[in-house]
Amino acid sequence: xxxxxxxxxxxxxxxxxxxxxxxxxxxxxxxxxxxxxxxxxxxxxxxxxxxxxxxxxxxxxxxxxxxxxxxxxxxxxxxxxxxxxxxxxxxxxxxxxxxxxxxxxxxxxxxxxxxxxxxxxxxxxxxxxxxxxxxxxxxxxxxxxxxxxxxxxxxxxxxxxxxxxxxxxxxxxxxxxxxxxxxxxxxxxxxxxxxxxxxxxxxxxxxxxxxx
Amino acid sequence: xxxxxxxxxxxxxxxxxxxxxxxxxxxxxxxxxxxxxxxxxxxxxxxxxxxxxxxxxxxxxxxxxxxxxxxxxxxxxxxxxxxxxxxxxxxxxxxxxxxxxxxxxxxxxxxxxxxxxxxxxxxxxxxxxxxxxxxxxxxxxxxxxxxx
Numbered sequence: 001x002x003x004x005x006x007x008x009x010x011x012x013x014x015x016x017x018x019x020x021x022x023x024x025x026x027x028x029x030x031x032x033x034x035x036x037x038x039x040x041x042x043x044x045x046x047x048x049x050x051x052x053x054x055x056x057x058x059x060x061x062x063x064x065x066x067x068x069x070x071x072x073x074x075x076x077x078x079x080x081x082x083x084x085x086x087x088x089x090x091x092x093x094x095x096x097x098x099x100x101x102x103x104x105x106x107x108x109x110x111x112x113x114x115x116x117x118x119x120x121x122x123x124x125x126x127x128x129x130x131x132x133x134x135x136x137x138x139x140x141x142x143x144x145x146x147x148x149x150x151x152x153x154x155x156x157x158x159x160x161x162x163x164x165x166x167x168x169x170x171x172x173x174x175x176x177x178x179x180x181x182x183x184x185x186x187x188x189x190x191x192x193x194x195x196x197x198x199x200x201x202x203x204x205x206x207x208x209x210x211x212x
Numbered sequence: 213x214x215x216x217x218x219x220x221x222x223x224x225x226x227x228x229x230x231x232x233x234x235x236x237x238x239x240x241x242x243x244x245x246x247x248x249x250x251x252x253x254x255x256x257x258x259x260x261x262x263x264x265x266x267x268x269x270x271x272x273x274x275x276x277x278x279x280x281x282x283x284x285x286x287x288x289x290x291x292x293x294x295x296x297x298x299x300x301x302x303x304x305x306x307x308x309x310x311x312x313x314x315x316x317x318x319x320x321x322x323x324x325x326x327x328x329x330x331x332x333x334x335x336x337x338x339x340x341x342x343x344x345x346x347x348x349x350x351x352x353x354x355x356x357x358x359x360x
């Protein structure tokens with residue numbers, strides 16, 4: 001009896017339900033169904049926000065904003081698209097808008113790096129690929145430096161790069177999500193890679209100068 | 213492996229998802245091809261963000277816990293709905309409470325109830341109680357006299 005009451009109160013029965021049923025229940029006024037959806041997808045949404053912003057506070061705020069938007073727009077959700085994909089479109093547009101709001105023009109990669117960041121750049125120049133792979137995951141400054149490098153890109157370039165490389169989306173999916181033409185997506189991806197290679201080479205050259 | 217295949221496999225190599233022989237081929241190729249080696253080093257500059265499965269942990273105390281999202285009264289379908297991020301912890305607490313409650317109830321039941329074997333024996337015994345059962349072992353058995 002206690003278990004039954006608890007399951008009713010905390011929504012244990014919701015765990016096994018597919019997203020579509022939970023959405024139908026949420027639309028019918030069952031708020032715990034949407035809570036279960038949020039719990040299910042929160043980690044993925046937050047991870048995507050972290051690719052756009054290094055500050056975990058901003059990532060968390062955007063994650064919550066994403067679920068608020070999803071909740072208010074739930075009636076417009078169509079079953080043809082997976083709920084995760086629909087959420088991803090919301091969070092990507094949210095992060096893109098936030099990038100544009102925070103920075104109207106891309107920042108120059110300034111030269112004030114910490115000793116650890118310089119050490120990491122030196123490692124990128126000198127270490128074997130195996131060493132790089134094993135070291136990077138544990139290094140906070142590798143992550144920070146990667147964000148600084150991505151900060152030099154224009155918002156649309158960064159968005160395309162994240163969607164293409166991190167999320168594995170193809171050109172037409174990106175175009176549909178962002179409301180852009182396929183040609184624009186291709187151009188932005190090309191420019192993003194060009195800019196990234198240029199900045200990265202500048203950084204590596206600087207690191208070589210510092211170390212010599 | 214040619215250059216195209218090697219570059220296609222950079223993300224898998226970074227996430228350590230390549231099979232051992234493929235990994236060895238990748239290392240051998242990067243050792244020989246300076247262009248791919250340079251491309252990998254450029255890739256490695258952004259891979260901690262673009263290709264990692266998770267962001268590195270922030271130092272303790274630097275980040276607040278996720279707050280609950282209180283949806284405003286304009287939100288539909290119910291204004292009291294909340295996105296509750298601490299649900300698993302509450303489930304754990306409820307499970308622990310339920311287990312303690314069940315254990316305590318079982319203990320209390322066993323403490324006040326006679327052993328099930330003697331109770332069932334008394335209820336199902338076909339023999340009627342004798343005079344000795346009722347008045348003690350010294351009581352003479354008069355059942356035959358009474359019957360005669």
